Amino acid sequence: MNAPTPALVARPERLRLVGQRRQILALMHQRLMFGMLLFAGIIAIICLRLIWLAAFGDHAGRKGGALDLTPERGDIVDREGHALARTIDAWIIGLQPAKVIGNKLDLARKLAQLMPEKDEAQYLAMLRSGRSFYYLRRRASPSLVAAINSLGEPGLALQREPDRLYPQLSLAAHVVGYTDIDGKGNAGIERAFDEQLRDPARRGQPIVTSVSSRVQQALEHELDAAKTHFSAIGAAGVIMNIHTGEILAMTSLPQLNPNAAGQGTPEARFNRATLGVYELGSTFKPFTVAMAMDAGVVKSFGQMYPCPKSLRVGNRSISDTHPFGRACSVAEIMKESSNIGTAQIADQLGPTRQKEFLRKMGFLDKVEIELKERGRTLTPGNQWNQVETMTVGYGHGIAVTPLHLATGYATLFNGGIYRPATLLKVDKNHAPGKGHRVFTEETSYKMRSLLRLVVTEGTGKKADAPGYRVGGKTGTANKPVAGGYSNTRVVTSFAGVFPMDEPRYVMVVMLDEPQPTKETYGFRTAGWNAAPIFSKTVSRIAPMLGVRPDKNREPNMAEVLPFVHEDK
Amino acid sequence: MSARGFGSVIWAGAVAGAALGFYLVSLNVASERAELEQVETKIALAQRDIRLLQTEIGTRGRLAQLERWNVKFIRLSAPTADQFVEGGFQLATMVTPHKKPAIEAPVVLASAPVEQAISSRPKLTGDADGPAVPATAPKSASDMMYVASYGVSSKAITRPSSVKPQPIKPTATAPANTVADKPQKPAAATKPAKTATADPLAPLPTAKPKAKGGAPTASAGAATPKRTHKDSDSD
Structure with a gap:
């Protein structure tokens, strides 16, 4: 669009010639018209796009897809449908020493109070070490999570991760088996049907075992x-x-x-x-x-x-x-x-x-x-x-x-x-x-x-x-x-x-x-x-x-x- | 010329209107869809919560825990073979039937007063009005049944007031009394006689507007205090 501008300012000596002048005017009109059409076209495209969006586009409040309820690992139920193994969202508490902003000594003291499995000195050593992440607790209880959260320390990370839960505890433990910390079957049905339990296509359906909880x-x-x-x-x-x-x-x-x-x-x-x-x-x-x-x-x-x-x-x-x-x-x-x-x-x-x-x-x-x-x-x-x-x-x-x-x-x-x-x-x-x-x-x-x-x-x-x-x-x-x-x-x-x-x-x-x-x-x-x-x-x-x-x-x-x- | 000029304006307007209409429809659809999605999300969240709660209640009420409670406190044990019965009949034979309470409402209701009221009615009505006889006779049986409930008192209130008869004693002495009372009815002098022989549970005849003599015999059974109210009303 800037290209025609030098030509618009014609030299005066050339304008003397009427024929030439007309020619130049026509050229100017042509170029102006071209520029206008260009602008109009762009505006039209924008308008059309807006109309298209208004008519067929998604609305602003749309959520990103339906909530997926398929568990990370399939359930195992007994013959009456009572759960023997389930995957739940558990809390994990992590520590990122680099992100800690408060007084590290105070924090170590508080952590030792809340989670007495390690003492103050150990927590302080963890806080002062250069590592980027520590697991403080996996499968933490909600009350502990609330207490940690109330510390308000950005260096303490609270996350959720899928965790395997056996609601009946030791009932039929050798039949159901167990998984390791990464959710891989290590024994029993968890091991024998590991593939099926992990398969995204099949894990929505629980594995119905022949075991009856009450008889067991x-x-x-x-x-x-x-x-x-x-x-x-x-x-x-x-x-x-x-x-x-x-x-x-x-x-x-x-x-x-x-x-x-x-x-x-x-x-x-x-x-x-x-x-x-x-x-x-x-x-x-x-x-x-x-x-x-x-x-x-x-x-x-x-x-x-x-x-x-x-x-x-x-x-x-x-x-x-x-x-x-x-x-x-x-x-x-x-x-x-x-x-x-x-x-x-x-x-x-x-x-x-x-x-x-x-x-x-x-x-x-x-x-x-x-x-x-x-x-x-x-x-x-x-x-x-x-x-x-x-x-x-x-x-x-x-x-x-x-x-x-x-x-x-x-x-x-x-x-x-x-x-x-x-x-x-x-x-x-x-x-x-x-x-x-x-x-x-x-x-x-x-x-x-x-x-x-x-x-x-x-x-x-x-x-x-x-x-x-x-x-x-x-x-x-x-x-x-x-x-x-x-x-x-x-x-x-x-x-x-x-x-x-x-x-x-x-x-x-x-x-x-x-x-x-x-x-x-x-x-x-x-x-x-x-x-x-x-x-x-x-x-x-x-x-x-x-x-x-x-x-x-x-x-x-x-x-x-x-x-x-x-x-x- | 002018029509043609307006024509284009009208066209433009129509097109704009149509476009606007389409847009509104699409907007409507979009908002409906959004609502639907919200509901679906809510359902999904509720399902997740249900699953969570089910897991929790399953864990808290796990069988091992129930067993522990049973061993320590409840102490239920497996049923023995003798505790199973063949069926309803055998079960029934194990239960002796309950003794019925001494006071049996139907007996009271079917007692002499009602019977005699019916038998006496023809005489009375014959004395008073001829047509009353067929009206009272068929009703009397159902009346007896009706009065078996505690609703008697309320019935007693309404009935006589509408009928307006002054009841006569239903007992064996009834025939003699009724004859004597009838003339007195307008004077409402029967009250003392009624209260003396009144059976508080005696049946109250439902419809005997004309059987002034017969109908009241049954209704005489109603509680005496109520009757006094009525009397005052009717009189």
Whole structure:
């Protein structure tokens, strides 16, 4: 626009020529017009833009997008929808020494008052150091945040950051797991489903576990009471739906608070239910009998075996806690938990068939479950000869997890079909695991009365919950120590099913090294310490699970009662 | 010429008006949208608060805490098998029926006075007016039921005032009395006789405008103090 100006001031001598003058005038007009059009155009563009904005533009008060409520990490809920793990906004208190403007000594004194975990001198050292940022407190309480804020020091930074909260504290801690400080799953479901929990597309939907908080609480409470009472070093428990393989409760004691997982001992972080392997003893006997029945070795519970006071096999001698010293039937072997009788049944079955059954039940591999903490089972391996077959028959020489045992019992009583355990609720979104047949339906049916017999007449009397038709088997195994087995350190367990006339739930409870007490008359066997847990827990959870107590119902005891010899 | 000149002005005005109209519409839409967004933001904030509060209440009321309270103070234990019943029938057999209170309103209502009032009515009405008989007879049963409530007194007030009859004793002596009273009605001399035999819970007939003799027998049961008011009104 400034370009034409020198031309506007024409030299006077040139203006003398009229023609030239006109030409120049026309040029001037042309240029003026051009400039005017340019201005008008710009103004028009501005006006059009304004109109456009008025018509289609956003209004001034518009917020930047809708509020995003998707949590930073997905929730974990139980089967009834109660939260087991959630992400909340927690306060963090930081210190930026460079930005502090007040008296550093005063500030250090006040900080030491509010947060006594460090003393004045330490705070002062932090304030005088050259570092740009310190975390003073993560997950600070609102009252502390208010107090810090009222100090009015710009060097103290208050921020919010997503933090993982486990509202039920230690409830189902080993199932849910925990995260590290950066929100990465370190154990349990938090670890197994870490990807899904972080995935922005999927984390809006909570992970619905199969665990039921109330059942879990009942199991944990009863187990913990027993663990304290019998001074055990640990305990584990599993409750499963035998038809779907859903785990309704799974616990490992000592407890762990996942909100402060770092403060827990390694012992507390250890999941005994899926990672710990134990020789579970006599709870294996029902498997041996069922295998023998399926294989046609045992044709009836009345089949007789010689039961001497002691049986010598190779260089080992097998003994009983309740020696018969006579011939006994299969029903009696199970009722009194005879090692000698079971060993003979296992011997007849043979190692090949025994291994095949155990493999089909998943006892030779890591337990099938979503968790990453899964223990490797210990078996005789290549040394699986006659003696090993006999000891495995009554649960020695093979170490499995309590969850293995629970799936095994589920297989035995749900009609004979093995189904992997799952921690996710089985519904339209999640189908139960693919199963395969291990035992025949008839064997499964007959075993009901056999295990009911153990509770009504045998070693598991204390496991009975009146009306709930409990059936199960006790198991007491000496712990292996250097150079053999300990006589004082035992693992006691009880594996059972209820209601026995129409089995629905299996429960395994285990105590690690329980001590004898006055009430147990010095015994430390499962019938005295593990069985009562079973009874108490069943009376609590069965009504919740919709199992009606009925004292008039029983499984078909005519299968076994004729074969039990009354000594009196 | 002038029309054409104005024409362009009118056009310009119309276009400007239309533009303004469009602009207003768009402005309106924008403000509505803004309000909607505000509501949505509020909902989102409320949802966030709900989540926060749920988390807090879940943490404070965690099962382990409830269990601890139960063990220490409440001491509830699992129900035993005997505490479950088969169904409503079995439950009902466990509960003995309640003894009913000694005073049973229906019995009082169905007592002799009402019965006799009905039976006596024909006689009385026959004495007084012929047409009253059908009117009183069907009503009497419902009257008995009606009076069973505590609302009797209020009814008693309204009824006689509208009817204006002077009640006669409903008791066994009623026939004799009524005959004697009827002539006295206009004089309102029946009061003392009524109070003496009045049953405070006796039923009050609903509609017997003409049955001056029969209807009042029932209404005689109304509380005596009220009756005195009425009498004064009617008289």
